[in-house]
Amino acid sequence: MHRRDGQGHGLLNKLSSVTGVLCWALLCIAAAVGPTLGAHPSAYQNVLVSFSMVFFPLLLIRAVLITLTSPGRRRALLTLVSGLALWSTGSMTLNTNQIPDVTKFPAPGEWLFLAAYLCLAAYLILDRTSRMTSAATTWLDAVVVCGGTTCVTASVLITPISSRFGASGLPLLVALLYPIIDLMLGVLVVGQIALRLRNDLLGSLQLVSGFVLFAFADGQFVLNLHTGTYSYSWIQDVAWGFGFAQLITAAARPTRTARALPRRQGPTVLVLSSAAAVLVLAFRPSGGFGPLLAVTAMVTLIAGGLRLAVALREANGAAEAFALSRTDDLTLLPNRRELRAKLDEAVARRKQFGLLILDLDGFKEVNDTLGHSAGDTVLQISAHRIRQLLPPEMLTARLGGDEFAVLAEGDEISLMEAAQQVIEVISAPLVVDGIELLIKASVGITVRGEGDTSVDLLRRADVAMYQAKRAEVGALVYDAHADDFSREKLELARDLRQGLTEGQMVLWYQPQIEASTGQLCGVEALIRWNHPQYGMLAPAVFLPAARRAGLMAQISEEVGRLAVNDLLNWRSDGLQMRVAINCAPPELLSGVFLPRLFERIDRAQLPGDSLVIEMTEDVFLSDPERARTIIADIRRHDVQVAIDDYGTGFSSLSYLRDLPVQELKMDRSFISAIRTDERSRMIVASTFSMAQALGVRMVAEGVEDAATAADLVAMGVDVLQGYHVARPMPAADIEGWIRRWRSMAHQVGSLRDAGPSSGSTAA
Numbered sequence: 001m002h003r004r005d006g007q008g009h010g011l012l013n014k015l016s017s018v019t020g021v022l023c024w025a026l027l028c029i030a031a032a033v034g035p036t037l038g039a040h041p042s043a044y045q046n047v048l049v050s051f052s053m054v055f056f057p058l059l060l061i062r063a064v065l066i067t068l069t070s071p072g073r074r075r076a077l078l079t080l081v082s083g084l085a086l087w088s089t090g091s092m093t094l095n096t097n098q099i100p101d102v103t104k105f106p107a108p109g110e111w112l113f114l115a116a117y118l119c120l121a122a123y124l125i126l127d128r129t130s131r132m133t134s135a136a137t138t139w140l141d142a143v144v145v146c147g148g149t150t151c152v153t154a155s156v157l158i159t160p161i162s163s164r165f166g167a168s169g170l171p172l173l174v175a176l177l178y179p180i181i182d183l184m185l186g187v188l189v190v191g192q193i194a195l196r197l198r199n200d201l202l203g204s205l206q207l208v209s210g211f212v213l214f215a216f217a218d219g220q221f222v223l224n225l226h227t228g229t230y231s232y233s234w235i236q237d238v239a240w241g242f243g244f245a246q247l248i249t250a251a252a253r254p255t256r257t258a259r260a261l262p263r264r265q266g267p268t269v270l271v272l273s274s275a276a277a278v279l280v281l282a283f284r285p286s287g288g289f290g291p292l293l294a295v296t297a298m299v300t301l302i303a304g305g306l307r308l309a310v311a312l313r314e315a316n317g318a319a320e321a322f323a324l325s326r327t328d329d330l331t332l333l334p335n336r337r338e339l340r341a342k343l344d345e346a347v348a349r350r351k352q353f354g355l356l357i358l359d360l361d362g363f364k365e366v367n368d369t370l371g372h373s374a375g376d377t378v379l380q381i382s383a384h385r386i387r388q389l390l391p392p393e394m395l396t397a398r399l400g401g402d403e404f405a406v407l408a409e410g411d412e413i414s415l416m417e418a419a420q421q422v423i424e425v426i427s428a429p430l431v432v433d434g435i436e437l438l439i440k441a442s443v444g445i446t447v448r449g450e451g452d453t454s455v456d457l458l459r460r461a462d463v464a465m466y467q468a469k470r471a472e473v474g475a476l477v478y479d480a481h482a483d484d485f486s487r488e489k490l491e492l493a494r495d496l497r498q499g500l501t502e503g504q505m506v507l508w509y510q511p512q513i514e515a516s517t518g519q520l521c522g523v524e525a526l527i528r529w530n531h532p533q534y535g536m537l538a539p540a541v542f543l544p545a546a547r548r549a550g551l552m553a554q555i556s557e558e559v560g561r562l563a564v565n566d567l568l569n570w571r572s573d574g575l576q577m578r579v580a581i582n583c584a585p586p587e588l589l590s591g592v593f594l595p596r597l598f599e600r601i602d603r604a605q606l607p608g609d610s611l612v613i614e615m616t617e618d619v620f621l622s623d624p625e626r627a628r629t630i631i632a633d634i635r636r637h638d639v640q641v642a643i644d645d646y647g648t649g650f651s652s653l654s655y656l657r658d659l660p661v662q663e664l665k666m667d668r669s670f671i672s673a674i675r676t677d678e679r680s681r682m683i684v685a686s687t688f689s690m691a692q693a694l695g696v697r698m699v700a701e702g703v704e705d706a707a708t709a710a711d712l713v714a715m716g717v718d719v720l721q722g723y724h725v726a727r728p729m730p731a732a733d734i735e736g737w738i739r740r741w742r743s744m745a746h747q748v749g750s751l752r753d754a755g756p757s758s759g760s761t762a763a
Contacts, residue, residue: 016065016252023058023248026051027241034234048237049092055241056088059248066252076126080251083119084244086112117181120247124188124207127251128197144303148273151280151297182215203253210246213239274304328398330376331383339397339405343454346407354415354447356406357461358386358422359469361440363402366432374432375402378439381432385425390418405461412447412477419443419475442469446478493549495531496542500554504530507562508728509579511737512699512721515713520738522578522612524721525563526728527555556587560597566731567611568604573735580612580642585619589626598637608638612663616644628659635660642699647683656694664691668702668722674711685715692716 030051037047063084067077090112189207192198217239277300280293326338334342346353360382367375379402386396386404395407408418426441444465446457460478468476483489499505509523529537546552559581567579587593601608613634619627631641642663643656647670655661666684673680684700691698700712703722712720726737 012065012069016062016069019058019062019065020245020249020252023055023062023245026055026058027238027245030234030241031238034238037234052088052091056084056091059244060084060088062248063251066248073127076123077251079119079126080123080247083116083123084248086116086119087244090116113178117178117185121181121185121188124185124192128192144273144300144307148276148300151273151276151293151300178218178221179215182211182218186211186215200253203250206246206250206253210243210250213243213246217243274301277301277304331380331398333383333387333404334395334397336397336399339395339399339407340454340458342395342407343457347448347452347454347457351409352411352448353407353409354412354445355457355461356408356415356419356422357399357444357458357465358404358406358419358426359442359465360402360426361442361469363439366437366439370433370435377432378430378437381430382426382439385428386422389421389425394418405458412445415445415447416475416477419445423474441474442466443475444468444478445475489545489548492542493545493551495533496529496546496551497549499529499531500551500558504532505555505558505562506530506730507559507566508730509566509734510721510728511726511734511741512578512580512719513725513741515700515709515717515720520577520741521719522580523734524580524614525559525566525582527559552584553587553590553593556583556593557596560593560600563611564597564600564604564606567606569731570734571606571610575735575738578610578612578640580614582614582644585616588613588615588619588630594630594633598639601637601639609640612640612642614642614644614665617646617648624655627655631659631661647687656690656696661696663697663699665699665701666717671700671702671708671712671722672704675708681711684712684717688715688717 033047060081063077063081067074067081070077093112186208189198189204189211192204198204217236220233220236277297280297281301326334326341328335343355360378363375363378366378379398383396383398383404386406390396390406390408393409397405397407399405406418406422408415410418423441423443426439429436429438431437442465444461444463444467446460446464448457460483463483464476464478467479467482468474506528507525508528509525511520512522512524513519514521527539527543529539529542531537543552543555546555563579563581570577583593597611601611619630634641640662641660642665643661644665645667646664648667656664664687666687670680670684674684675681688698697718699719699721700717701721703709703712703720703724705724709720709722709724726741729737
């Protein structure tokens with residue numbers, strides 16, 4: 001159906017183009033033979049009648065074709081077709097008279113011309129691209145402008161020459177209406193262009209040129225109308241024909257999408273038009289045309305008064321709407337828009353001021369439990385308390401939801417004092433629906449710095465408020481170091497995302513040795529980021545940004561890939577050791593990371609027990625049943641499981657009893673204190689005894705000196721790891737470290753005296 005419609009429109013467009021070419025060809029022929037035929041009035045009259053019977057039907061056919069292919073403009077184009085039909089009929093009626101020079105003006109066909117002009121005016125109004133105001137306002141503007149233009153034109157042009165037409169002003173009025181209307185319609189198009197109601201400049205210029213041609217021909221007609229009968233030349237006929245051809249050509253142009261918003265009619269034109277009407281009433285011209293001008297001026301003033309009343313009503317409505325747009329409906333406090341405006345003013349004044357953002361703690365529970373009506377009451381009471389507490393020069397606003405803001409001058413100390421007062425007044429008991437509630441608040445504070453904008457202040461105060469809420473401390477001043485969403489950290493997350501795709505992540509390894517023999521038994525993989533600008537970055541620098549940006553899954557995937565590749569290379573070089581990798585609970589429980597890791601191990605044909613997955617106790621706390629299933633699946637692939645940071649979480653002996661765990665890594669906080677804190681020493685010793693009884697390997701992490709290493713060996717700990725053994729190093733340095741370690745251990749002969757080699761790589 002759509003294809004057939006498109007083909008039909010294409011055919012109609014081609015027919016329209018052909019008829020347009022024929023019309024322009026006829027006009028060119030008429031312009032060429034006009035001077036010759038003009039010298040023979042009788043022959044010219046016969047040719048003119050024949051020309052009109054061909055030219056105007058062709059124009060009508062083209063106008064109808066344009067209407068059929070432009071359904072969105074059909075109403076406007078139908079008025080254009082009607083105007084053209086009326087003009088054609090009037091022209092045929094007048095030109096078929098055999099003796100036009102003795103036909104009295106105005107002939108009956110003139111009324112068809114006037115009706116045609118009404119259709120042309122309606123076409124210009126309906127065919128504009130944009131709609132700007134209501135119909136009443138548009139018509140009032142049109143009446144005022146047209147009435148004022150009529151008063152000026154009639155006073156300047158019509159009155160001085162009215163005496164040439166005798167006492168009756170009707171022939172003069174009818175004759176002068178044509179060029180006046182032509183110019184007014186041309187000015188109307190220009191005004192629509194200026195108001196951006198028309199977007200097609202070329203088409204608009206074609207319309208203007210058409211009305212200019214009409215004005216030229218009609219002006220010549222008025223000048224020749226000295227006998228009261230018709231007198232016109234071939235130049236006028238050709239000008240009228242070219243004018244209509246321009247109008248139809250402009251109508252054939254496709255509609256263009258608006259590029260700018262239309263502008264409202266300014267007051268200057270309306271004021272000048274009303275002033276012209278006042279002058280006409282004050283100095284009314286004498287003669288038979290004076291009463292007509294007086295009536296026109298009165299109509300103009302009445303329309304101007306009505307337009308003024310509409311403007312005042314719109315102004316009052318706009319002022320009321322503006323006030324409502326700056327006020328919160330529920331609390332009647334200034335809203336976010338008003339706060340932004342005041343912040344911008346304060347920033348422009350460059351004064352010392354600060355911003356507090358307050359959030360009600362537990363408000364959601366009130367809404368969920370007692371309903372939104374109770375929540376609204378809490379907000380109203382809180383707003384009233386803050387407004388009563390703070391002086392008038394401090395602006396209190398509601399940002400939305402349960403968030404309020406206070407804009408005040410002062411430094412961090414004075415703003416903190418104000419925040420504590422607000423928290424205290426909010427925390428006072430309140431009664432809602434007969435229930436006493438205790439509402440607390442968290443407040444974020446920031447002070448304007450050099451170059452800050454209102455957006456910066458709102459963001460920083462909001463960050464500080466959430467920091468205060470998480471820390472449960474009531475109020476906090478913004479701290480850039482604790483801002484997880486600063487520009488620098490956002491840029492770091494962006495760079496990290498790019499670094500993951502470009503292979504900038506590398507693994508460093510920290511050796512683990514058997515306490516009893518001093519031989520290397522494994523390494524722990526530690527992620528590093530080789531940043532192109534900042535160099536080698538430790539995980540503490542970029543992992544927080546990775547968590548916020550949702551990149552931890554990609555990092556874990558990269559760790560697994562690199563660890564398997566390095567392990568495969570070492571085993572091909574004859575190094576038999578375990579590689580331990582850390583895995584966060586979300587990735588471990590995701591169901592994506594482990595299957596891919598197992599696939600890599602199988603593809604590399606590595607024994608499963610050559611890889612150790614270190615997990616913290618959070619895995620068991622977040623989802624115990626899921627954790628049991630995951631660990632069972634790990635063991636089915638022979639991969640070993642280690643509990644990392646053992647002793648720091650909510651340790652439970654049940655998972656040591658029930659789960660197939662192969663390794664416990666005692667947290668460094670206990671290991672580093674065994675020589676100074678007897679309780680820590682007893683915890684480490686008892687944990688080792690339990691692990692030994694359960695057949696679980698125990699790793700002491702954070703061994704920093706030889707004395708601690710000797711004590712751990714004496715306790716019977718299985719594996720040692722720490723700076724005393726070696727610092728983390730790139731994979732390429734592992735083999736060299738092993739040779740140096742074996743040589744030094746052989747020469748010294750005692751683990752107590754064996755320290756890190758001088759060539760070990762710093763962390």
